[in-house]
Amino acid sequence: MKPFAFSRADSLETAVEYRQAEPNSAFVAGGTTLLDLTKLDVMRPSRVIDINALPLEGIERLGDDRLRIGALVTNAELARHPAVREDYPLLARAILAGASTQVRNMATTAGNIMQRTRCPYFRDVAAACNKRQPGSGCDAIGGINRMHAVLGGSEACVAVHPSDMCVALAAIGTTLTLHGPQGEREIDFADFHRLPGTTPHLEHMLGDDELIVAITLDPPLRPLGTAYLKLRDRASYEFALASAGAMLSLDDGMIGEARLALGGVATRPWRCHEAEALLVGRRAEEAAFTQAADAALAEAQPLSHNAFKVVLARQAIVRALRDAREGHP
Known part of the structure; x- marks a missing residue:
């Protein structure tokens, strides 16, 4: 070091x-x-630069029913906060599905958003990795790529975004507040993480001299049914092979609003807008869920060792939507 x-x-x-x-x-x-x-x-x-002394630990309800969360709120504090458990259970479930209790006690909201890939080639300085060393190549594409992305990849990078929490933030709808030399600015969470393209070393839209100071969650859906399903090689302390976060607002069995996001299969937290559009106005039943899953994965590009992820993600979507329906009040 x-x-x-x-x-x-x-x-x-x-x-x-x-x-x-x-x-x-x-x-x-x-x-x-x-x-x-x-x-x-x-x-x-x-x-x-240690920023733990900064006053960024609050959670407050805003007048428009959104929830503002300070950048230094720990994952453990966020998952157990009454407002999160009541109005954003998808976020609480996603956080609790990730890491260990010890890590959740230390990891912060902004740090989780900024965490970097667990791709073994990125973490091995002897391997070629465009994300770590631009222009060096990507050993994952022709190597052991079982854990890598089937959505959002490029010829330069297929590394998966590792966060569970970010899957929930993508589904809920979130605004980031950034602070830099010119003061504060806001950016939609959906626009924050970059696709790798030809520049995988540029991972996000944060300026070199900026930091995240808060996130603000969109107003909650009501009535709400939610589910977070994480499929992995072992039951705990493991990153997702595929995960799905689903939110459904139902009226007499009809879907009024739907939110769906994926993890473990894409190069950034993956919101499934096409699948959501297919669900709205439909009865919450298996046929609709299956069509939504097919739409969400229509552009999947599996690699030599991870075609199973397409099947796994499809199953995760259908099961998450089914669980969200069953959990609806």
């Missing part, structure tokens, strides 16, 4: 100033991704 300097920021302005003064620096809160990657020599910050 390369040695680095360490600073503590006591204000947003100080944090930004530290970052501007040393572009090869990195912010740290829980550190559950940064420290791992620094030890592996994948990330080599010259300075680490």
Whole structure:
């Protein structure tokens, strides 16, 4: 591990100033991704800036019924908050499906959004990886790619986005508040994570001298049925092979509104807009769920070792929609 300097920021302005003064620096809160990657020599910050003293730990209901969540709220705190459990159960379930209790106690809301892929080629500095070293190639495409993406990939990168929480945020609808030298700006969560294209090293729309200060969830659907289904090689402490987050608002068995997002199969949190459009106005039954699953995966491009993910994701969608229907009040 390369040695680095360490600073503590006591204000947003100080944090930004530290970052501007040393572009090869990195912010740290829980550190559950940064420290791992620094030890592996994948990330080599010259300075680490501790932001835990910043006042970014609140959760508050806004006047328009949205919920604003501070960037430093831990995953454990977020999953057990009464407003989240009552109005956004999909988010609570997704968080609890990820990692261990110890990690959830440390990991923060913004850190979860910013976490980087678990692709073994990205984490192995001896392997070719365009995300880690632009222009070096992608060993995953011709290698062991069982865990890799079938949606959103490119000839330069097929690494999967690892977050469970972000699947729920994509389905719910979320706005990120960013802070930088020019003050605050907002960006839709759907626009935050980039597709890899030819520049997989550019993973998000955060500026070099910006940090996430809050996320704001869209008003909750009511009445609401939700489900989060995570399929993986083992029952706990494992990343998804395929996951599906579903939200349904029903009226006498008819779908008034639908939200659907996937994890474990795409290069970013994957919102399934075409599938949602097919569900609205339909009766909540198996035929509609199956057609929605087919639409969600119509553009899937499996690799040599992961064609099973298309079948697995289709099953996850149908089961999640069925569970959301059954859980509807």
